[in-house]
Amino acid sequence: MSVKCLREDRRHTGVRPLKTRETNREKHGFWEVLRAAARLCYNRAWEISANDEFVPWTKIMSDHSHDGREAGTAHAVEKYLVCPRSRHALVVREGAISCASCGFKGRIQDNIAVMSDGNQFSFFDDKVKLMRRGILDRGANWRISFERQVALLQRYFEPGQVILDVGCGPHLPYERPPGAFVIGLEPSGPSILDNRQVDLGVCGTAANIPLYAHSVDLAIAFYSIHHMVGRTVRENDEIVAKAFSELGRVIKPGGCLLVFEIAPWKMFAFLQRLLWNQVRRLLGVKLDMYFRSVKSMLELGRVAFPDAVLEVIDFKYPLFATFPPALSLPWLRIPKLFYPLEMRAYKWRSPVLSAKTSAPTLEGTHV
Ligand SMILES: C[S@@+](CC[C@H](N)C(=O)[O-])C[C@H]1O[C@@H](n2cnc3c(N)ncnc32)[C@H](O)[C@@H]1O
Ligand SMILES: [Zn+2]
Numbered sequence: 001m002s003v004k005c006l007r008e009d010r011r012h013t014g015v016r017p018l019k020t021r022e023t024n025r026e027k028h029g030f031w032e033v034l035r036a037a038a039r040l041c042y043n044r045a046w047e048i049s050a051n052d053e054f055v056p057w058t059k060i061m062s063d064h065s066h067d068g069r070e071a072g073t074a075h076a077v078e079k080y081l082v083c084p085r086s087r088h089a090l091v092v093r094e095g096a097i098s099c100a101s102c103g104f105k106g107r108i109q110d111n112i113a114v115m116s117d118g119n120q121f122s123f124f125d126d127k128v129k130l131m132r133r134g135i136l137d138r139g140a141n142w143r144i145s146f147e148r149q150v151a152l153l154q155r156y157f158e159p160g161q162v163i164l165d166v167g168c169g170p171h172l173p174y175e176r177p178p179g180a181f182v183i184g185l186e187p188s189g190p191s192i193l194d195n196r197q198v199d200l201g202v203c204g205t206a207a208n209i210p211l212y213a214h215s216v217d218l219a220i221a222f223y224s225i226h227h228m229v230g231r232t233v234r235e236n237d238e239i240v241a242k243a244f245s246e247l248g249r250v251i252k253p254g255g256c257l258l259v260f261e262i263a264p265w266k267m268f269a270f271l272q273r274l275l276w277n278q279v280r281r282l283l284g285v286k287l288d289m290y291f292r293s294v295k296s297m298l299e300l301g302r303v304a305f306p307d308a309v310l311e312v313i314d315f316k317y318p319l320f321a322t323f324p325p326a327l328s329l330p331w332l333r334i335p336k337l338f339y340p341l342e343m344r345a346y347k348w349r350s351p352v353l354s355a356k357t358s359a360p361t362l363e364g365t366h367v
Pocket of ligand 1: 131135166167168169170171173185186187188191204205206207221222223224225227228229
């Protein structure tokens, strides 16, 4: 693989209850107190109550399409999608998607091709408005996460491309190239339902992309890789490795994968790996992020795209520029100096021919 690196976070009773802390600890235990505190902070951050239930997103979908696009969606499903189990062609009849080879059944609902079992939920199901607002407001988060990144991405757009946006969310931050066909792949039903910019919305996962091999000119993962998580670090690694392998399968010779991601500082990455499983047990599905080091991203790409040319683009920001570290807390601003994460883009271009390229080279540039 040729690597080209462009360098561009009491009650008073008269008797003083000396053992308050110990009593609490006995009653609840250290981890329970920690769990309650973490849950309180996290729920507040995401503006949800600890008792909120995730509503299966299919309940908010209607059984009927309203805008007359269903025939176009059925045609697009048959043209672009394959069975997620057997990779055979699919047939659509009256909104039902089926595979004659293995019996897989999906469906078209509200013009979305539902290729997962439909009862899965993503932690993003109730973050749709926040994410959409974060993009449309074009505030500090936009400037640090999107502005230069979108400008870079648009350099790789060409008219008529088949574009796959993995983890597209409810709104595309970029202008689509003319004549392109954009497929949005999302496990979050409400997000893909809200996204009216994609030509074909697919409810599914990057770990099992229901597309034909070598059918995509440009695949984009805009800050979605760090959200591909399971219950343990090991599962996180497996999911992302599968996603990369799938991306390697669907991209055409000469096609590109552009990944925009947040790379942790070394100490952050070390502590994250050490503590993630424990914190996940405390927070459950609310811990839905795992940041990958540049080294692990390069390794994932090396395996999935062994002959590709890689560019790593490093987005530098002034150390004293302040911005909100969390989309959900726009009022909280910290200087870049204290943010243990860096914005990076990785671009793998697969060779037109499968001939082995020369030894890796490394170059650097700031954007
Ligand atoms: C931070 S949002 C980014 C959304 C959008 N790309 C943007 O830039 O606004 C991360 C997205 O990744 C999606 N995601 C999580 N796990 C995924 C998976 N296994 N496959 C594809 N997308 C996934 C989430 O549902 C969420 O919409
Ligand atoms: Zn099948």
